[in-house]
Amino acid sequence: MTKTAGRFAPPDIQGLQGRAGDLFQLLRDGRARTRAELAITTGLARSTVASRIDALISSGLVGPAGEASSSGGRPPSRFAFNPAARVVLAVDVGATHAVVAVTDLAGSIVAECRLEQEVADGPEAVLGRILALAQELLAEAGRPLKDLAGVGIGLPGPVEHDTGRPVKPPIMPGWDGFDVVPYVQRSLPVPVLVDNDVNIMALGERTAYWPEHSNFLFIKVATGVGAGIISSGQLQRGANGTAGDLGHVRVPRGDDVLCRCGNYGCLEALASGPAVARQLQAQGLDAATGADVLRLVREGRPQAVQALRQAGRDVGDVLAAAVNLLNPSMVIIGGSIGEAGEHLVAGIREVVYRRSLPLATAHLRIGISMAGPRAAILGASQMVTQHVLSPDVVEATLAGSAIAG
Template sequence: MPGIMTAESPTDPVPAPPPGATAGDLLALIRSGGATTRGELGRVTGLSRTAVNARLLALAAAGLVLEGDEESATGGRPASTLVLNRDAGLVLAVAIGRSRSQLSVCSLDGTELAQASHDQEIGVGPDVLMPVVAGHLARMLAELDRSGEEVIGVGLSLPGTVDRRRVVSVDSPALAGWDGIALAPYLREVTGAPLVIDNDCNVMALSERDGHLCDHDDVLVLKASTGLGIGIIAGGRLIQGHLGAAGEIGHVKVAPAEGLLCRCGDIGCLEAVAGGWALVERLRAQGQEVDHVRDLVAQAVHGNGSARSVVRESGRRVGDALAATVTVLNPSAVVVGGDMAGAFDTFAAGLRDTLFPATTALAGRNLQVLPSTYGERAGLVGCVRLALEAVLSPRAVDAALARRR
């Protein structure tokens, strides 16, 4: 299978298979656990036994499906369980932030085989950082004794708005000099597999597919870190907006920031009073030794009164700005991730202080404020899912099988 996959936009959960389900649809059911035997696949899809076997034969020939353990089928013979062949290929994940990048090599079931983290200078350009990223990926593959030819997809996240079709950043206040720069060429010496990208908040939302989204279909995933943004899940679907700019709450204009310059160049943005970069600047102006929002959070966790105060104040500012979104979209949970989630109790206390009084009673009813499932690794986990949902989607799998024929 490696080397023949294509990618598509990975945003939605696995839907019910349509009439005349394809081999790709069957693989999606097997991956999700929705049907794992021939009989179950036939019942769920309405396909005949012959049609199911033909599709499974194509998947097996591509190395994507294996016969797993046998389980007792009620009232009949043991039915051989079908499983995704996790070793049929690899995916790479790259979560690029303002000052740190995280990287991972994973099997097709999302199991991490190797990982790395790289701290970079703030303001570094793609010509400097991307070769370093490629070097880390090449090194990890070599240490695993694996080849770039085995990679079927790469998922990459960036802060700010991205163009997923062109695979470029289009508006990133956190990464000056990246907008419009093609990123795929930097990785060509590592792998020719398709690169799929999204912004950091959306991939954090994707990470919750195996977390809070198992219990909630309507969720706002807040990334509270150097910057601020939200990933919006409505009815189980990721909402990206007309130009992919949905969720940019950090640049909503708020009264407390009136007259204050934001790092985006505009005046009056929420980030100017609640973003991690603004909090760090405030404490440094007071003479405190704080270089990054992670330092601020660590001090808050260890009882520094000033640090706890600004983290809670940030939560209050964000809660006030988020209230209108909660009232309009009526989510059942707000999930808090990013560096500020390291002081979750303090930040969430401030968030609740202003969020609940400012929403309608109905929108606030049963609303939960929860920490992200994967903590500081949420972005990396989301990039893995970004790649897997793109290259193992029914449409991508069917296209790959068609090329094999």
């Protein structure tokens, strides 16, 4: 078992309304506080704070965290967020694999398993295997179904986030318009949230390692190429869930290169793992996949190093325009090629810093993913906790518990 916890950005105190769900947002950073400290911070009456804390303790979301020092008399009790109160099922579906994990409400991974499978097998086959594995992992973690707060799923294609339906995904035959949410809820009757895999990678990477950056781009370079865009702290999905589809932006040098989308010169057709492998294969090297490209780079083959550096320049050509348009302070390169491709990142930096406006790059950092292959799992977990721990949902949960009681 491994654990990887994220960081939580504190809420705006001015926006608190005095409900238990609002008060809970202050405690989500994990720092223990007394009732008196909460009353001072929020401006609420101590009696109001006491009743809200009692409700949160009853729900299990908040628990005792020792005693504060006393200047005389009985020491006051401290309370803190209890991330172990519930668990989240986080799922990362890739083109040729799926990773399923159980996390606590702070994003710490308590059980995890990788499943080798083809997304092209279709939604029912893929989701059926994932749901069976999910039951095994919940049992391994010692958590009954009633402890499950929600399910977060990342898919390798455009997703209509409000419904969870894939929208014409190019590498997912049989998935277009499939009702993922109700299918999963037949086995797991909890909130189910679905998004594009690069979006949740951006969410996971930023939450865990770069919460201070409100304008953030995550670039995935793997079987395909895509971007997750966070602007002013909010994930940007676009009108139809296709925001960030850098892979099908035209690259000038690719006029004669046909992409699987039917257009010529797409970035994915030149800079993805399979595309670079095809270029090396044409030079007589043994390369069929992105993994082969990285192997050849590790072996010191100059053709592979040059090809990966050129792929980085191609990504940089497209990314330079995005940097001018969105003005991020942080760009992170991830995906199976991006995480291991230092030469790729060098090519990206070379072009972005040369082609973007000086003002846009004055404080811009470009780096390699720190979350690595766990970025999507952390993001899927975060997507669920953002929903189930929001003020309105916590308030509704507490009201439901009171009625049930």
